[in-house]
Amino acid sequence: MSTKSELREQLRALRRVHVEAQPDRIRALLFHRPPATTLEMIAEDAVIGLYHASRYEAPASAYAGFFAERGHTIALPHFTARDASMTFRAHSDPFGASDLAPGPFGLLQPAGEPDELVPEVLFVPLVGFTEDCERLGQGGGHYDRWLAEHPGRLAIGLAWDAQLIEPASALPLEPHDQRLAAVVTPTRIYRPSNE
Numbered sequence: 001m002s003t004k005s006e007l008r009e010q011l012r013a014l015r016r017v018h019v020e021a022q023p024d025r026i027r028a029l030l031f032h033r034p035p036a037t038t039l040e041m042i043a044e045d046a047v048i049g050l051y052h053a054s055r056y057e058a059p060a061s062a063y064a065g066f067f068a069e070r071g072h073t074i075a076l077p078h079f080t081a082r083d084a085s086m087t088f089r090a091h092s093d094p095f096g097a098s099d100l101a102p103g104p105f106g107l108l109q110p111a112g113e114p115d116e117l118v119p120e121v122l123f124v125p126l127v128g129f130t131e132d133c134e135r136l137g138q139g140g141g142h143y144d145r146w147l148a149e150h151p152g153r154l155a156i157g158l159a160w161d162a163q164l165i166e167p168a169s170a171l172p173l174e175p176h177d178q179r180l181a182a183v184v185t186p187t188r189i190y191r192p193s194n195e
């Protein structure tokens with residue numbers, strides 16, 4: 001069995017090829033709005049945690065506009081320092097990105113230190129996932145720790161189909177790993193089998 005870091009390397013390479021093979025105009029149509037089955041899981045007044053996708057991650061920016069138009073408050077991950085824990089802060093320009101600036105990891109995040117928010121629902125980026133909604137992230141443990149400290153929150157993964165780990169047993173699980181409530185890809189919605 002590969003270690004988590006070997007799997008990350010393989011999956012990042014697969015994801016890059018998968019994304020680069022898509023024409024831009026097709027990619028722009030994907031992740032356009034959340035599927036109805038995920039919307040049914042979300043309360044009308046829920047604060048929604050999203051992320052600012054890097055080049056090969058499933059894009060989440062159309063969801064920011066979609067939820068903002070429905071009246072939801074949008075929050076993004078924020079770090080005050082590399083060794084600080086991840087918090088969520090208000091994304092005040094969900095139709096653009098004029099409120100974002102690079103954080104300590106070089107990722108764009110809400111500039112300054114706007115209000116901290118605790119989202120009820122998180123859409124999360126990932127490097128790999130299994131059909132049972134187990135998640136392999138970037139290796140920082142940021143989402144696992146945040147979810148452990150905020151039990152009862154709904155975490156839904158966004159992924160390209162090429163990020164599916166098969167068989168599921170190829171992903172070594174650790175006790176701290178938090179399973180997702182669903183994973184949305186351009187072709188499928190995965191839900192954990194025992195729910």
Ligand SMILES: Nc1nc2c(c(=O)[nH]1)N(C=O)[C@@H](CNc1ccc(C(=O)N[C@@H](CCC(=O)O)C(=O)O)cc1)CN2
Binds near residue numbers: 057107143
């Ligand atoms: N777009 C996006 N935003 C996100 C995440 C993400 O996966 N994607 N995160 C998800 O948690 C959080 C940030 N997590 C991070 C995890 C790792 C590293 C990082 O510097 N990784 C190093 C190597 C890590 C290692 O040694 O394994 C690197 O990539 O070079 C940075 C941020 C919050 N925001």
Ligand SMILES: Nc1ncnc2c1ncn2[C@@H]1O[C@H](COP(=O)(O)OP(=O)(O)OP(=O)(O)O)[C@@H](O)[C@H]1O
Binds near residue numbers: 174
């Ligand atoms: N609840 C927790 N409490 C303390 N440490 C944790 C917790 N969850 C994860 N960690 C630590 O974080 C590190 C990375 O975990 P893991 O490889 O599962 O990250 P990941 O889910 O891939 O990353 P990310 O969520 O940042 O994308 C591990 O060393 C792990 O011990």
